[in-house]
Amino acid sequence: MFSTVISGAVHGITPYIMHVEVDASDGLPSFNMVGYLSSEVREASDRVKVALKNSGFKIPAMHVTVNLSPAGIRKEGVALDLPIAIGMLASLSEIDSDFLKDTLFLGELGLDGEVKPVRGVLPIARCAKENGIKTLIIPYDNAREGAVVQGIKVIGVKSLPEVVAYISCEKDKRNNLIEPTVVDIAKVFETDSYSNMDVDFADINGQSAVKRAVEVAAAGFHHLLMIGPPGSGKSMVAKRIPTILPTLSEEEALEVSTIYSVSGMLDTNAPLITRRPFMNPHHSITETALTGGGMVPKPGVISRAHRGVLFLDELAEFRASTLDILRQPIEDKKINIARANGTFTYPSDFQLVCATNPCKCGYYPDMNKCRCTEKEIKRYLSHISGPILDRIDICVEASKVDVSDLNNNNSLNESSKTIRDRVLKARKIQEERFKGTKLKFNSDMSPNDIKRYCSLGMREKAYIERMFYTMDLSARAYHRTIRVARTIADLDGSERIKEIHLTEAVCYRMTDSKYWSKSKT
Amino acid sequence: MSCTEEDLIYSNWLMHTDGIGKSTIFQLLEQYGSPKGIYEIPDKDVDLVFKPKQAEWFKLAKKEIDPDICYRKLEQKGINIFPEMHDLFPEKLRMIPNRPFAIYVLGKLPDPDIPAVSIIGARMCSEYGRFIAREFGSRLAASGIQIISGMASGVDGISQRGAIAAGGKSYGVVGCGADICYPAENRDLYEDLITNGGIISEYKPGTEPEARLFPLRNRIISGLSDAVIVVEAKKKSGTAITVNMALEQGKDVFAVPGRTTDRLSDGCNNMIKEGAFIATCAEDIIEFFGLGSLNGTSSSNSSNSPKAAKPSLKLNATETLIIQIIDMNKMSISEIHQRMEESGKAMAVPEVMQIIIDLCAKGVLIQEGGFFRKRF
Numbered sequence: 001m002f003s004t005v006i007s008g009a010v011h012g013i014t015p016y017i018m019h020v021e022v023d024a025s026d027g028l029p030s031f032n033m034v035g036y037l038s039s040e041v042r043e044a045s046d047r048v049k050v051a052l053k054n055s056g057f058k059i060p061a062m063h064v065t066v067n068l069s070p071a072g073i074r075k076e077g078v079a080l081d082l083p084i085a086i087g088m089l090a091s092l093s094e095i096d097s098d099f100l101k102d103t104l105f106l107g108e109l110g111l112d113g114e115v116k117p118v119r120g121v122l123p124i125a126r127c128a129k130e131n132g133i134k135t136l137i138i139p140y141d142n143a144r145e146g147a148v149v150q151g152i153k154v155i156g157v158k159s160l161p162e163v164v165a166y167i168s169c170e171k172d173k174r175n176n177l178i179e180p181t182v183v184d185i186a187k188v189f190e191t192d193s194y195s196n197m198d199v200d201f202a203d204i205n206g207q208s209a210v211k212r213a214v215e216v217a218a219a220g221f222h223h224l225l226m227i228g229p230p231g232s233g234k235s236m237v238a239k240r241i242p243t244i245l246p247t248l249s250e251e252e253a254l255e256v257s258t259i260y261s262v263s264g265m266l267d268t269n270a271p272l273i274t275r276r277p278f279m280n281p282h283h284s285i286t287e288t289a290l291t292g293g294g295m296v297p298k299p300g301v302i303s304r305a306h307r308g309v310l311f312l313d314e315l316a317e318f319r320a321s322t323l324d325i326l327r328q329p330i331e332d333k334k335i336n337i338a339r340a341n342g343t344f345t346y347p348s349d350f351q352l353v354c355a356t357n358p359c360k361c362g363y364y365p366d367m368n369k370c371r372c373t374e375k376e377i378k379r380y381l382s383h384i385s386g387p388i389l390d391r392i393d394i395c396v397e398a399s400k401v402d403v404s405d406l407n408n409n410n411s412l413n414e415s416s417k418t419i420r421d422r423v424l425k426a427r428k429i430q431e432e433r434f435k436g437t438k439l440k441f442n443s444d445m446s447p448n449d450i451k452r453y454c455s456l457g458m459r460e461k462a463y464i465e466r467m468f469y470t471m472d473l474s475a476r477a478y479h480r481t482i483r484v485a486r487t488i489a490d491l492d493g494s495e496r497i498k499e500i501h502l503t504e505a506v507c508y509r510m511t512d513s514k515y516w517s518k519s520k521t
Numbered sequence: 522m523s524c525t526e527e528d529l530i531y532s533n534w535l536m537h538t539d540g541i542g543k544s545t546i547f548q549l550l551e552q553y554g555s556p557k558g559i560y561e562i563p564d565k566d567v568d569l570v571f572k573p574k575q576a577e578w579f580k581l582a583k584k585e586i587d588p589d590i591c592y593r594k595l596e597q598k599g600i601n602i603f604p605e606m607h608d609l610f611p612e613k614l615r616m617i618p619n620r621p622f623a624i625y626v627l628g629k630l631p632d633p634d635i636p637a638v639s640i641i642g643a644r645m646c647s648e649y650g651r652f653i654a655r656e657f658g659s660r661l662a663a664s665g666i667q668i669i670s671g672m673a674s675g676v677d678g679i680s681q682r683g684a685i686a687a688g689g690k691s692y693g694v695v696g697c698g699a700d701i702c703y704p705a706e707n708r709d710l711y712e713d714l715i716t717n718g719g720i721i722s723e724y725k726p727g728t729e730p731e732a733r734l735f736p737l738r739n740r741i742i743s744g745l746s747d748a749v750i751v752v753e754a755k756k757k758s759g760t761a762i763t764v765n766m767a768l769e770q771g772k773d774v775f776a777v778p779g780r781t782t783d784r785l786s787d788g789c790n791n792m793i794k795e796g797a798f799i800a801t802c803a804e805d806i807i808e809f810f811g812l813g814s815l816n817g818t819s820s821s822n823s824s825n826s827p828k829a830a831k832p833s834l835k836l837n838a839t840e841t842l843i844i845q846i847i848d849m850n851k852m853s854i855s856e857i858h859q860r861m862e863e864s865g866k867a868m869a870v871p872e873v874m875q876i877i878i879d880l881c882a883k884g885v886l887i888q889e890g891g892f893f894r895k896r897f
Contacts, residue, residue: 397891399856
């Protein structure tokens, strides 16, 4: 007899509905699986047969064919064990096929019939809902993840017999047998916000200019570079950036959680990621780990930093080729990876935060400590490629910190919340400004947009021109300076960009005139 | 001893024979009388006169390098060669241990009748070093003293720039061929030195700069000078090598003192401890040579103070505080802001930025990347 079970899978991060077709008929006893399978899917046949046997089902010697449709997409993963087993049972008339029409199954099987957690439940659940499926039967450990999608019944199961019992049960008693899992999203957002963050900007003494720069960067989603000696707190500052960013919106949270779901990195107990991700890869990271890799690529670090912060510590130590990979993702906010079986597109809309020492020993310009020659200093930062620097709007110097400052009472320091409130206000202004356009933040503005949204008065125009002349800044820096000045004005709640805003923006640009161009006496 | 063109041609050829150094040349000169004599050593004698390796080099050079063509090339580049038998070969260089056989000069040689001092110091110098180097360079040059140095980045180059800006003469002794500008960023200085002094080298034109060549040229820097002034140097440095050579050659060494907490002044302070003269202002040197200052400027210590050099601007209290806070080294905005807070004058970061940029525009501060320093 023939039966169809609905299941789902992800290709890259794109979910699709899959039909598991099973036919059991008389003939030479065999078990065939077709439909462009990878080896782990092929192995399902053994797991399913043994799991069925150990769960107390007798499998008669029959000619069994399993087809995974659509047959044109390569199937990966172990989530198809459960649907195949259910399909077998249905084709052997052990369970009611009617139930299968609007139910989606997912799960890996152990040899004892246990249902184990799988990857990609969240995107598949969303896809199921869009396709009008009413019930999800998924591993117990993934139940909360699936239940994040509202308006669909989610049944978390622990074993194969449990599934069969559930299906065989009378319709109105099913809920008593296994209670559907429900997740209240509003509550998740409430409890998961900033309250239990273990870091705060109040922890940082000194470094006022850096903190200010971080605030501006966060407000306008500008990429940021911090240059400073070892121990000046660059990493400390970077780790605290997520605490001043607004929470993810529901849509954003689903986007981010999808990426983590596909990577198998979602926490069972916290199925929805509500905080902005913070990724800090070590500088030895390979290009594939950064972008995502594999036959069907898994999302890389830059995609896992989507809607959050990608922190590159010791920027100058990264291989130049690795950094160059970032150029396209930064520009397009997504990364395209081409593989033999298709091109995959992963989102990568992150805020780039970099930190580096000013020189090899890290102490320049402290002549008492710096042991580098002038050449070494120049060489150290010239590792960083120009195209990356071109995309960084804000550069700031972190100063050395005296030990005595560390012992200061930090109750006077501003808390993350105070800073965050200002950031939120500035973001609100941007939201209103860019209503009805594709733009979201000041940092997205093209030179044309700048003309439209950042008109300068006569005085300010003359002022910025004079500044560029006296500070010897390149014309290329001009638009970036204006963008940053716009954000600073937003933070200030000012409609007009004033001189003081321009001055500050110029201060964030001066670093490159020193390090990345020739300097004489 | 007079020097004919023939001597020049064959001296140049000798300088171009690899593997045959000045000590060998000096020995052979005694035996064969002139550079041409060496060139014409009969083939059968070559193996007797030279060590085996050198003999090979010699034969090779004789086969491959034509003395006349080689000399024409030199003339085309405008470089002069002064072998030690030349009348114009600096008398001072004849006296030093391990004297060179010949020197190449692009431009002129220092005038032997006018005092010459070398100003040397760290390549990576502080703002203080920069200021002192420039001051000494320009003041000494203005009073007619010739400045000799290594054309390196840092103190060397700055003092020479100062000398030329003051309309004086300066000579750069380089550790590569005289036709090569090293370091490349000192191109402007290199050009200026050719017209307002000279580039001097004991290496044949085309010699690439190599680390091992630089300590050797230091003996020529001190050798050409009557006194050596050390501006800023760490305890162990190339400057220390020059000073040792200067002492060996019997030259007077002056050191400009610095704060005891500055590692960059350790070398100078140590030299003073060991008996070097103290130079606190350019006038100390000018008086040492009995020149008296030009323009009637008084020879007081205060002449090095920044205020004397610049007419004072009207600054308000906050601006003055910032100027006070910025020390000898460069400072970032973070640091300045923090120091202001410590001295009880807390301000918002953007306001501090505003003032600092304003001070830059007024020319009181100089911006270098994210750092700011005082203009001395």
